[in-house]
Amino acid sequence: xxxxxxxFKELGEKGHLKDIGHPLENTGKVVKGKQKxxxxxxxxxxxxxxxxxxxxxxxxxxxxxxxxxxxxxxxxGGSVEVRPIQVLNM
Amino acid sequence: MxxxxxxxxxxxxxMVAVLTRLxxxxxxxxxxxxxxxxxxxxxxVWSFRGVPDNPSAWLMAAAKxxxxxxxxxxxxxxxxxxxxxxxxxxxxxxxxVVEEMFSDKAIKDDQLRMMFSCCHPRLPEEAQVMLILxxxxxxxxxxxxxxxxxxxxAVEKRIPRAKRVLAESRSxxxxxxxxDFSARLPAVQRALYLLFNEGYHGASAxxxxxxxxxxxAMRLGALLLEHPLGATPSSYALSALMCLNKARLPxxxxxxxxxxxxxxxDRSLWDPSLIGAGLQFLGLSAKGVELSExxxxxxxxxxxxxxxxxxxxxxxxxxxxxxxxxxxxxTPIVALNRTIAIGQxxxxxxxxxxxxxxxxxxxxxxxxxxxxxxGEFEIRMGHLQDARxxxxxxxxxxxxxxxxxxxxxRMGACQ
Numbered sequence: 001x002x003x004x005x006x007x008f009k010e011l012g013e014k015g016h017l018k019d020i021g022h023p024l025e026n027t028g029k030v031v032k033g034k035q036k037x038x039x040x041x042x043x044x045x046x047x048x049x050x051x052x053x054x055x056x057x058x059x060x061x062x063x064x065x066x067x068x069x070x071x072x073x074x075x076x077g078g079s080v081e082v083r084p085i086q087v088l089n090m
Numbered sequence: 091m092x093x094x095x096x097x098x099x100x101x102x103x104x105m106v107a108v109l110t111r112l113x114x115x116x117x118x119x120x121x122x123x124x125x126x127x128x129x130x131x132x133x134x135v136w137s138f139r140g141v142p143d144n145p146s147a148w149l150m151a152a153a154k155x156x157x158x159x160x161x162x163x164x165x166x167x168x169x170x171x172x173x174x175x176x177x178x179x180x181x182x183x184x185x186x187v188v189e190e191m192f193s194d195k196a197i198k199d200d201q202l203r204m205m206f207s208c209c210h211p212r213l214p215e216e217a218q219v220m221l222i223l224x225x226x227x228x229x230x231x232x233x234x235x236x237x238x239x240x241x242x243x244a245v246e247k248r249i250p251r252a253k254r255v256l257a258e259s260r261s262x263x264x265x266x267x268x269x270d271f272s273a274r275l276p277a278v279q280r281a282l283y284l285l286f287n288e289g290y291h292g293a294s295a296x297x298x299x300x301x302x303x304x305x306x307a308m309r310l311g312a313l314l315l316e317h318p319l320g321a322t323p324s325s326y327a328l329s330a331l332m333c334l335n336k337a338r339l340p341x342x343x344x345x346x347x348x349x350x351x352x353x354x355x356d357r358s359l360w361d362p363s364l365i366g367a368g369l370q371f372l373g374l375s376a377k378g379v380e381l382s383e384x385x386x387x388x389x390x391x392x393x394x395x396x397x398x399x400x401x402x403x404x405x406x407x408x409x410x411x412x413x414x415x416x417x418x419x420x421t422p423i424v425a426l427n428r429t430i431a432i433g434q435x436x437x438x439x440x441x442x443x444x445x446x447x448x449x450x451x452x453x454x455x456x457x458x459x460x461x462x463x464x465g466e467f468e469i470r471m472g473h474l475q476d477a478r479x480x481x482x483x484x485x486x487x488x489x490x491x492x493x494x495x496x497x498x499x500r501m502g503a504c505q
């Protein structure tokens with residue numbers, strides 16, 4: 001089991017377990033269109049649900065895509081959107 | 091003929107897999123007919139000539155000959171697997187192609203193909219597992235029904251429906267296409283995991299442990315590891331968790347067939363060769379950047395397997411592993427197990443608090459081991475009256491006689 005422990009530690013150290021993320025609350029608002037209409041949503045339809053987010057540290061988009069293939073939601077027919085975080089200088 | 095029963099179940103999956111590859115997935119029913127023919131023929135011949143030295147080879151040869159007959163006779167009446175049909179048209183190529191398809195390696199590949207085909211994205215998880223049990227493990231409708239604690243009529247409807255989905259997929263899953271393979275691999279792993287779990291602590295009416303389901307899951311898991319695309323770290327982790335958990339089965343039932351909790355198990359009965367194999371798989375799983383739930387579950391089982399007794403178990407590590415597991419797959423059952431580990435690490439008061447704090451505990455209300463866990467914490471705090479009530483509640487929810495006698499015995503301990 002030592003080898004496993006070392007690997008697990010390394011995953012953490014390399015930042016692959018940076019923030020395991022949190023499920024999103026099942027409430028919220030959706031802002032849509034030019035009129036900026038706000039609906040209680042939060043989801044347009046049952047199929048199109050954002051269930052949660054995970055913040056990961058990756059070299060680039062490709063690497064991030066590689067990493068997200070481990071997301072368990074894929075096993076149950078869900079999908080993962082990978083988005084870079086835009087750093088805002090405010 | 092008990093031998094025949096066992097043998098037929100074992101061979102059916104291999105035979106259907108190779109025949110379906112030969113005839114095409116839309117002819118699945120024909121493949122099943124040919125297998126049945128071969129079995130009938132075996133019973134006939136064996137009853138007066140005796141069972142041959144190598145019955146599986148005999149059955150496979152019978153299936154092959156029968157397949158050749160069908161292919162010759164219905165050459166123009168049916169269409170077969172598109173990529174093969176050209177070879178099946180001519181007598182020059184027919185026999186050699188069929189011969190090659192019945193080689194050991196091809197039969198293994200075909201079982202894998204069938205496994206992946208059964209995990210069709212249009213099928214719900216439970217139907218995928220039912221299909222695997224029925225087609226690849228040779229379980230009859232009644233056996234699938236008892237494996238899933240459901241009625242014969244329910245399974246009788248679901249399996250043909252699932253088979254239709256499979257037949258409509260036009261061709262077998264291509265296990266040589268890396269992108270498709272990786273995309274479907276998680277569904278296949280999940281199906282094997284569910285199959286194993288059903289055997290390990292399913293809700294069957296007769297028995298709490300069904301070793302044959304665990305064994306089938308392990309056999310199919312081993313097939314996965316033989317394929318270059320299938321031998322991923324998470325597949326190794328899956329095999330590790332199956333070996334390490336199965337190692338404890340001999341101690342899970344005592345000599346009179348009663349369930350024994352982890353606390354009272356005779357650890358000398360744990361299977362050392364399975365523990366060895368499990369730890370080796372766990373080592374092989376420690377690669378890449380993906381931490382799957384199988385990795386974490388295997389690690390938890392490994393900590394137990396390497397601990398001489400409950401007291402010397404590293405509960406802090408187990409709690410930490412459950413925390414990680416919660417972040418990957420947070421279910422009430424995982425949460426329940428986590429609180430038991432917390433109770434071991436920090437004492438029954440903390441364990442009980444954690445148990446009462448489980449977010450969606452109403453989903454556990456019908457799960458007997460939830461009430462049993464409450465009972466165990468109360469016992470350890472000396473609240474025998476409360477403990478007794480919890481065990482009585484667990485008893486009323488017990489799903490088979492093994493669980494019932496286990497909870498009765500725990501109630502007896504509250505005197």
